[in-house]
Amino acid sequence: MSQAARKKDERIDLRVDDRSKELIERAASISGMSVSTFTLSSTLQAAREQISEFERLSLSNRDRDLFISAILTPSRANAALRAAMKSKKRG
Numbered sequence: 333m334s335q336a337a338r339k340k341d342e343r344i345d346l347r348v349d350d351r352s353k354e355l356i357e358r359a360a361s362i363s364g365m366s367v368s369t370f371t372l373s374s375t376l377q378a379a380r381e382q383i384s385e386f387e388r389l390s391l392s393n394r395d396r397d398l399f400i401s402a403i404l405t406p407s408r409a410n411a412a413l414r415a416a417m418k419s420k421k422r423g
Contacts, residue, residue, distance in 0.1 A: 346371075 360370035
């Protein structure tokens with residue numbers, strides 16, 4: 333079912349001060365939208381960005397455990413790393 337065909341039964345009510353309302357009305361007018369459409373559009377965009385940011389920065393339990401293990405259990409230097417360290421000491 334398309335988004336336009338979905339029944340819109342849910343409501344969100346906001347209480348704002350006069351200045352906030354005027355600002356929202358002006359921005360909606362400049363955008364060529366109704367206050368409701370502008371508010372919904374802006375809120376959905378902010379919600380998507382917030383969720384995306386959270387999901388990018390969140391580690392799964394497995395990722396967290398691997399990260400902590402890597403920090404607490406350093407691996408041994410391999411031949412290439414030892415050669416690079418010797419080269420750095422000489423130079």
